[in-house]
Amino acid sequence: MPTTAPIIETIRKSLIGALTDFVNESGFLAQINMIVELVYELAEYREEDIRFFPSVYVVKRHDDSDTLAIIAPGADRIGLKTTEMIEGCGAMILKDTAAMADSGWSIFVDVSDATLRYGLFRSEMLPVSLSSADHMADPDAKSGSGILLRNCARNCVELVSSDGKRLEFGLTATKPTPNSVSESFRKLAIEATRSIPETQRDQALSYIQRLIVQVCQQCHGTIIAVLRSDIQELPPEYHDGVRLEEPVDLLAAFHELKGDGTAATLSRLLARETLFRGMIQSDGITILNSSGQIMAFRVFVKPNEGEQGKMNQLNIRGGARSRAFELMKLRLGNSLSCVFFRSQDGNTMCEVKHD
Amino acid sequence: MIENQNTIAIWEPNQPVELAVNATSREIAERAQGLSARDIHAITVAFDSQSYEMVSTFVWTRAITALKKQVASLGMEFVGQMLGRPDIDDDSDAATSIGEHDAILLAEELGMITTTEALRLKHSMELVGHFADPDNANQDQMNQEEAVSILRSCVASILGNPHIKPPIQFAELRDALESESFSRSDDRVEKICESPYFIQRTVLSVLLSMLKTAAGAQLEHAVGNTNVIVPRIWDYLRKPEKWQVGQTYAEVHSAGKHSAAAGLKNTLAAVKGFDFVPETLRSDTFARAAQKVLEAHFAFNNFYTEAEPIREFSTLGTTIPKPAFPICMRAILCVRLGNFYGIANAAQSSASEMLSALRKEQWEYYLNECLPSDKTILDKLTNEDPAQRWIAMASEFSLAEFRIADRTVKALVSANSSSTVRNNCNRLRNIQ
Numbered sequence: 001m002p003t004t005a006p007i008i009e010t011i012r013k014s015l016i017g018a019l020t021d022f023v024n025e026s027g028f029l030a031q032i033n034m035i036v037e038l039v040y041e042l043a044e045y046r047e048e049d050i051r052f053f054p055s056v057y058v059v060k061r062h063d064d065s066d067t068l069a070i071i072a073p074g075a076d077r078i079g080l081k082t083t084e085m086i087e088g089c090g091a092m093i094l095k096d097t098a099a100m101a102d103s104g105w106s107i108f109v110d111v112s113d114a115t116l117r118y119g120l121f122r123s124e125m126l127p128v129s130l131s132s133a134d135h136m137a138d139p140d141a142k143s144g145s146g147i148l149l150r151n152c153a154r155n156c157v158e159l160v161s162s163d164g165k166r167l168e169f170g171l172t173a174t175k176p177t178p179n180s181v182s183e184s185f186r187k188l189a190i191e192a193t194r195s196i197p198e199t200q201r202d203q204a205l206s207y208i209q210r211l212i213v214q215v216c217q218q219c220h221g222t223i224i225a226v227l228r229s230d231i232q233e234l235p236p237e238y239h240d241g242v243r244l245e246e247p248v249d250l251l252a253a254f255h256e257l258k259g260d261g262t263a264a265t266l267s268r269l270l271a272r273e274t275l276f277r278g279m280i281q282s283d284g285i286t287i288l289n290s291s292g293q294i295m296a297f298r299v300f301v302k303p304n305e306g307e308q309g310k311m312n313q314l315n316i317r318g319g320a321r322s323r324a325f326e327l328m329k330l331r332l333g334n335s336l337s338c339v340f341f342r343s344q345d346g347n348t349m350c351e352v353k354h355d
Numbered sequence: 356m357i358e359n360q361n362t363i364a365i366w367e368p369n370q371p372v373e374l375a376v377n378a379t380s381r382e383i384a385e386r387a388q389g390l391s392a393r394d395i396h397a398i399t400v401a402f403d404s405q406s407y408e409m410v411s412t413f414v415w416t417r418a419i420t421a422l423k424k425q426v427a428s429l430g431m432e433f434v435g436q437m438l439g440r441p442d443i444d445d446d447s448d449a450a451t452s453i454g455e456h457d458a459i460l461l462a463e464e465l466g467m468i469t470t471t472e473a474l475r476l477k478h479s480m481e482l483v484g485h486f487a488d489p490d491n492a493n494q495d496q497m498n499q500e501e502a503v504s505i506l507r508s509c510v511a512s513i514l515g516n517p518h519i520k521p522p523i524q525f526a527e528l529r530d531a532l533e534s535e536s537f538s539r540s541d542d543r544v545e546k547i548c549e550s551p552y553f554i555q556r557t558v559l560s561v562l563l564s565m566l567k568t569a570a571g572a573q574l575e576h577a578v579g580n581t582n583v584i585v586p587r588i589w590d591y592l593r594k595p596e597k598w599q600v601g602q603t604y605a606e607v608h609s610a611g612k613h614s615a616a617a618g619l620k621n622t623l624a625a626v627k628g629f630d631f632v633p634e635t636l637r638s639d640t641f642a643r644a645a646q647k648v649l650e651a652h653f654a655f656n657n658f659y660t661e662a663e664p665i666r667e668f669s670t671l672g673t674t675i676p677k678p679a680f681p682i683c684m685r686a687i688l689c690v691r692l693g694n695f696y697g698i699a700n701a702a703q704s705s706a707s708e709m710l711s712a713l714r715k716e717q718w719e720y721y722l723n724e725c726l727p728s729d730k731t732i733l734d735k736l737t738n739e740d741p742a743q744r745w746i747a748m749a750s751e752f753s754l755a756e757f758r759i760a761d762r763t764v765k766a767l768v769s770a771n772s773s774s775t776v777r778n779n780c781n782r783l784r785n786i787q
Contacts, residue, residue: 065629070620074605074636125636128611138617142624199571203611258611 026161037090054101059146067144139164153346184350191338241299251292372515407502418509472512536579578618601631602678641679645686662701742773
């Protein structure tokens with residue numbers, strides 16, 4: 001019986017179609033095949049079944065200047081390979097570099113010449129340093145010519161061009177929602193630094209945002225809430241958990257490091273980050289105040305009668321974490337100014353209310 | 356001098372106190388307003404009793420302490436910037452942090468003393484250092500003429516004028532740089548552009564220092580003035596100074612100083628200067644190691660103390676980051692060329708090893724970009740023995756075969772007599 005050969009399709013054509021405008025406006029149309037490969041790989045990158053979250057900076061010389069010198073001045077670089085722009089080079093680059101692109105190291109892919117050169121560089125020198133991502137995200141900054149690609153949730157990749165334009169690309173079949181993952185992180189960081197003096201706020205915000213992104217990449221889902229700025233003590237409805245006798249002050253350690261830059265203050269800050277990471281990885285809710293201090297963790301909440309009534313009217317799907325998030329949303333404006341949710345599969349939301 | 360609120364003129368060095376050619380030690384000492392009557396009496400008595408080493412050390416210590424104090428009045432952070440010393444900050448003590456040689460160099464750069472007086476002071480420093488070594492003092496004795504020459508030079512340039520200060524024009528310009536934002540058409544910007552190189556370099560140091568340390572309105576002025584002034588002088592700056600701009604960008608970036616980093620990024624973008632941003636912040640490590648060598652070289656007993664710091668320095672390798680290259684070469688050459696009295700034998704193998712490992716491009720960079728403004732080395736080469744060692748070194752490394760743009764430097768590396776070396780050094784010094 002004669003058979004008809006099947007039509008063979010991949011997602012590649014659709015990906016190219018979806019990314020062409022952004023890549024073209026960023027000046028990297030000639031590299032679109034490699035960028036598409038990188039986006040696809042970064043959406044769920046694994047080696048030996050371990051997930052990695054590398055940041056990849058595709059750069060080229062801009063106005064006769066080295067873009068890496070602009071966005072990562074003085075940063076160590078390790079060139080690994082120079083190769084032709086061939087099919088599959090995106091996957092090859094990640095294979096050679098992704099396992100090392102962690103703890104301040106990122107991947108660079110320099111396409112200034114006909115060939116491409118890739119390797120690793122320090123995109124974050126110290127917790128107090130400006131990061132290369134900060135440069136890219138600042139629309140007013142002249143940050144050379146480049147695109148940053150990084151995973152921001154499962155099956156979701158964020159692209160940031162050097163003129164500050166951003167695109168979040170989900171490799172899922174769901175409809176796009178207005179909830180941007182990176183915006184959710186930013187909203188949380190803004191609320192967690194709202195009481196920091198204005199002169200120090202920008203840096204504190206950038207630091208807290210970076211830290212929360214890193215911590216959430218490794219966790220299996222979490223809820224983080226921020227108390228209203230006029231509330232100093234942990235309200236009784238959050239007493240079912242571990243209340244810290246003294247809040248863990250991340251930003252005090254950050255400012256100490258900024259002040260004296262010694263190994264001792266760096267070590268103190270890293271030690272506090274480790275505590276924070278552990279708290280986020282614990283079950284339950286982590287509660288911060290608006291000065292970036294950790295007030296409590298492993299907090300479990302129960303609705304009161306009124307809240308239970310409202311909860312019943314809502315058609316809530318999902319497990320215990322989703323229900324807790326809906327309950328916390330009801331409390332926004334009372335004791336809380338912000339509640340952030342990250343599910344195990346990377347769904348990320350942040351709600352803010354100040355009344 | 357200040358002509359009006361918005362103009363500056365190039366400042367002239369403070370002139371030394373005039374002393375009669377045949378003035379006696381007593382007459383010279385009596386002109387030392389910076390000393391008490393008791394000190395002057397003690398000096399006179401010491402001369403009468405022929406205690407020349409003792410009196411010279413006493414006078415020298417008083418003079419150099421006074422000079423350091425005045426240099427420090429500009430702010431120690433700034434002093435550190437001018438000297439390329441990242442270890443000096445506003446909390447550093449002037450007496451212990453600034454080397455004697457550095458204090459003299461800086462005073463000369465800032466016009467506190469004339470070039471001639473600076474040379475005389477450096478010679479006095481070497482004389483005092485030489486006789487402070489008990490081995491030398493046991494073999495030879497300082498003679499009266501040497502002691503009088505030290506007293507004369509200390510009184511003429513420092514102790515005779517107790518109010519020796521950086522020129523008021525410089526202090527006012529420095530204040531203006533941190534308290535006002537100059538417009539592109541400001542006369543002061545024009546004047547800076549027309550000034551000699553060391554003034555442009557000094558203004559650049561002031562601006563970079565402020566970008567690292569200032570905050571609030573001061574920082575805004577510094578950022579604005581950097582954006583106005585640096586693009587105007589960029590084409591005239593030598594590469595070591597351009598590397599300093601790139602190094603500062605990397606440092607403020609690493610320290611998370613957003614406004615300063617954004618400001619310098621704009622400046623570097625305007626001049627297409629990102630090629631001068633270093634790929635590493637290891638410059639500080641090299642600069643500190645080189646500084647330790649220089650401190651040992653210019654301190655007492657240098658022939659015994661240079662070996663250890665240069666050995667440690669040599670372990671860092673010769674991949675010297677560009678921003679630290681000038682001070683590193685200065686340190687190596689100081690050891691190799693020695694001084695009027697000789698060389699530190701135990702330190703020679705490390706210095707020679709480092710010089711042998713230099714690549715052609717590194718030699719060419721030093722000879723073309725660093726040596727013409729390296730007063731420490733140029734001063735050294737005006738002495739007979741260091742000049743002879745220079746000739747031997749130039750021959751050993753075939754320096755004359757390198758590509759050298761400047762005719763005077765070319766003549767310097769091709770010289771076969773110490774007088775030719777001296778003449779070309781003086782020519783280079785006068786171009787500063």
